[in-house]
Amino acid sequence: MSNQDETPENRLRKELPEEVSAGAAEAAAAPAEQRTELSGRQRLVKGLWPPRVTRAQLIVALLLFGLGFGLAVQVASNSDGDSALRGARQEDLVRILDELDDRTQRLEDEKQGLEKQRDELENSSNQAEEARRQTVEKERQLGILAGTVAAQGPGITITIDDTKGTVEADMLLDAIQELRAAGAEAIQVNGVRVVAGTYLTDSGNSVSVDGNKIDAPYRFKVIGKPQDLEPALNIPGGVVQTLEKEQATVTIERSDKIVVDALRAAKRPDYARSSSQ
Structure with missing residues (x-):
């Protein structure tokens, strides 16, 4: 068969490297769900959940909780101490x-x-x-x-x-x-x-x-x-x-x-x- 009988598709396949052809074949064989790119919201959710809590973050959270509890107790005690004076003549x-x-x-x-x-x-x-x-x-x-x-x-x-x-x-x-x-x-x-x-x-x-x-x-x-x-x-x-x-x-x-x-x-x-x- 002469070169004139070659179609454009056959000429392109001859010019492409074998690895490119193999990669294209694998991409074509992959499921449609994997070829679909994740949206920005989906990537954000995937990055935040499940949460990755380090030991340092846990210690800081406990310290902040203790500080908040102490402040709440102090405010409550001051309120109790002021109640008697608030009702005084x-x-x-x-x-x-x-x-x-x-x-x-x-x-x-x-x-x-x-x-x-x-x-x-x-x-x-x-x-x-x-x-x-x-x-x-x-x-x-x-x-x-x-x-x-x-x-x-x-x-x-x-x-x-x-x-x-x-x-x-x-x-x-x-x-x-x-x-x-x-x-x-x-x-x-x-x-x-x-x-x-x-x-x-x-x-x-x-x-x-x-x-x-x-x-x-x-x-x-x-x-x-x-x-x-x-x-x-x-x-x-x-x-x-x-x-x-x-x-x-x-x-x-x-x-x-x-x-x-x-x-x-x-x-x-x-x-x-x-x-x-």
Whole structure:
């Protein structure tokens, strides 16, 4: 057969390499579904699912979850703490602000007193005598705080009548802590001196203070500024309201002279020593 009898298709097949012809044959033999190109959305879904989570990503997710949970708890606790003040009367809020101002003023007065002592030591012509005088005064103050000496001064008397036997040790401890925060300098409960290491426990239907059992009515003798002590107990949601919810009766009396004469024996620490030794 002559070259003129060759068709264009036969000439093209002769010119193409064998591998091209084989590739074309395989492509022609592939199913129609495989020859169809994936759309952009299908490629995106295929890349995202199933998810490939690494260990680092899992740790970061757990940390973020813990942080979010902590923030939620903090916000909830702040909301609970603010609820009592949100429902308080205007005069109660004013009294709370006055109490905070008084505490700030007490701290400022204490700072000024310490600065005055420093100046007296620096400027005194007889520094040894001035240091001795301040040492005696500091010893007297520490004796009052430690309960080793009697004290007297203005303050309040608190009587808690618990006829139902519902007052517990933690309620009396709250009262002591609130009084200390309000500036109480000496406290005595039913003949037991309250000091820094005082602890309270429940003892049947009564309470024990430092191992000494006391019975109702519970009588507090407190030395401090009455204008600060009494409002601190009467704040909304405070000590008085808590005790009244337990059907206890609370009576507070102010006085220009409160005598705290219950004493504690001086105790030498077992382990603590002065750093100046």
